Structures are given as C-alpha cells and as structure tokens.
Amino acid sequence: MKQPLGVILAGGQARRMGGGDKGLLRLGGQTILSRVIDRLEPQVAGLALNANGDPARFSEYAMPVLPDSVTGFAGPLAGVLAGLDWAAEQGAETVVTAAADTPFFPCDLVPCLQLAAEGMAHPLVLSATPDPERGTVRHPTFGIWPVALRDDLRAALEGGLRKVVLWTDAHDGRVAQFPVGEIDPFFNVNTPEDLERAEALLKRKA
Structure with a gap:
C-alpha cells in the first residue's frame, strides 16, 4: 500500500472550550496543532489541514488549508471529504486523518x-481502544480513508448523513485497536479541564 496523505481535522466549533481553535491552544510551550503535526508528518507523504473560516490564522504552518465543501458544519465526515478531494488532486489513493486537539495519539x-x-478492496479503518465497560471504542476522527469512495461519501453527506460509523459500517469498515497505557492515546482536549490534564500528563512524560 502506498504511503497515504495526512489530513488534520480542525473544522469543529469548539463549543465546550468557548469557541476558537483548540489546536492553537498552547500545551507545554507549543500549540497542540504543532504536536499533532510532529506526530503525523513523519508517517505520511504530505499534510493538509481541514479548517473553516480565515485560513490566514494557520499561515505559520505552511500547509494547505482545506475548508469543508458541505455547508453547515457537517461534522468530521465533511473534513474527511475535503481531504479526499485534495488527495484526488494529488493522485493519492488514501488519506489518514487525525484530530487537531489530540496531542498524544500513537x-x-x-x-x-x-x-x-x-x-x-477499499481501505477503510477507524482507530479503536478497549474499554472495560463499553468494549471496543472507535475514534472516528482517526482513520484511513479511500479516495475511491469520495463520491459515495459526498452523496451520503448531501443526503444528511453525519454519523461517521454509519458510513464506515455500510462499507464494511474495520478497526485497528491500540493499547491504552497511562491514558487513552486518543484523549482529546475539549474543555479547559482537559487542557490542565494534558499539561499534567506532559509533565509526567518529561
């Protein structure tokens, strides 16, 4: 399988953080987005950011900023579609997505x-972690997605679909299970309390 392109999903509205870009919050002296880039960039053939609004606020990161092509904040799948359309222009077969507010992913x-x-036939896999109460927990902003299914995804979004797993299940999507150590590796910063917890975790890792 050829090396995929990477797409960082930052198209959410960050309501629980009071709005703004969670990825631009500082964690341990650098932005969370910088930490995400540092983890994802070595694993992919190229990198883009899915975000809405003025792209100039991300100018220091020197990568394409891809807005949703589906209006009305349609959720992560809209960001996936933007990434797939970009990847198609580059001649890529797959993209791997990561969330802009998740600094400790594998x-x-x-x-x-x-x-x-x-x-x-069409690589479609979501990341997952084990949970003692809920079993396998899927993390729908972390996955590998096939460019070949982008028109199917576009039609699903235009038809009102918003839940990631409904679409991946319809295409026999799989999961890749990752171990949980001190924290869930897909822990994301949703609230000010989460940011404090991330700072504490970072200090323990140092």
Missing part, C-alpha cells in the same frame, strides 16, 4: 491502520 498510527486494511 506514533505508529499509520502503519497500524494500513496493517488492519490489508486485503480490503
């Missing part, structure tokens, strides 16, 4: 997703 995200996708 450094082997891409190879694990690719391994889980082996043998699939």
